[in-house]
Amino acid sequence: MTNNETVAAPLLAAIRTDRLLLRQWRAEDLDAFAAMNADERVMRHFVAPLTREQSLESLERLRRHFADHGYGLWVLEIPGEAPFIGCVGLLQPNFKAHFTPCVEIGWRLAADYWGQGYAREAATAVRDLALGELHLPEIVSMTTPANERSVHLMESLGMRRDPADDFDHPKVPDGHPIKRHVLYRLTRDEWRKLVSYADAT
Numbered sequence: 001m002t003n004n005e006t007v008a009a010p011l012l013a014a015i016r017t018d019r020l021l022l023r024q025w026r027a028e029d030l031d032a033f034a035a036m037n038a039d040e041r042v043m044r045h046f047v048a049p050l051t052r053e054q055s056l057e058s059l060e061r062l063r064r065h066f067a068d069h070g071y072g073l074w075v076l077e078i079p080g081e082a083p084f085i086g087c088v089g090l091l092q093p094n095f096k097a098h099f100t101p102c103v104e105i106g107w108r109l110a111a112d113y114w115g116q117g118y119a120r121e122a123a124t125a126v127r128d129l130a131l132g133e134l135h136l137p138e139i140v141s142m143t144t145p146a147n148e149r150s151v152h153l154m155e156s157l158g159m160r161r162d163p164a165d166d167f168d169h170p171k172v173p174d175g176h177p178i179k180r181h182v183l184y185r186l187t188r189d190e191w192r193k194l195v196s197y198a199d200a201t
């Protein structure tokens, strides 16, 4: 399978982990999604926080991504406790760069839920789905180097940065402090070694 092929949707509608349900978007997620996207702490390493209108457009794009590709950013829910704490998943970037086309693993959690291992738990399940069941040859992740929490998560998933892959993000205005980005990669072969080592220890 190549990065661009559509995969069967039923496998991907929802994923369970120990503490989380990764599920499809519902219209009523908008309030919590918009609140997260308007929070300066959450959006510190983006160009700007989003208005409610921008969040609505983004939610519609995210739903379309599932329809187009069979995977996307799943909503993170703590069953019985919190219907929306953020989103984690797989996206095909819609810009051109030296590493595109590709499949990106990405995440955004409401600040109240940071530091509890939820992002890592969800991202580990998504990484294993992407490189396991979906047979993708590679996943990438990108951020501004100052986003230490995100970089830490990439590294804890076993992803590696080659400084030769650093790039200026084409969607960030020239001169903006987050223009420069780092790229982390994990190939299917690297992942296989990682999980077989984890199984053996």
Ligand SMILES: CC(C)(COP(=O)(O)OP(=O)(O)OC[C@H]1O[C@@H](n2cnc3c(N)ncnc32)[C@H](O)[C@@H]1OP(=O)(O)O)[C@@H](O)C(=O)NCCC(=O)NCCS
Pocket: 041, 042, 043, 045, 107, 108, 109, 110, 113, 114, 115, 116, 117, 118, 119, 120, 121, 142, 143, 144, 147, 149, 150, 153, 156
């Ligand atoms: C990036 C982001 C998702 C990281 O979230 P996070 O909560 O820091 O990440 P984690 O879920 O991995 O939690 C980190 C820490 O929780 C702690 N923790 C507490 N309870 C835990 C548990 N039960 N299991 C595992 N870790 C736990 C650990 O100390 C862990 O650190 P470690 O990996 O060194 O062990 C979050 O900061 C975010 O949403 N940022 C804003 C959006 C953003 O910048 N997105 C990325 C754009 S590229």
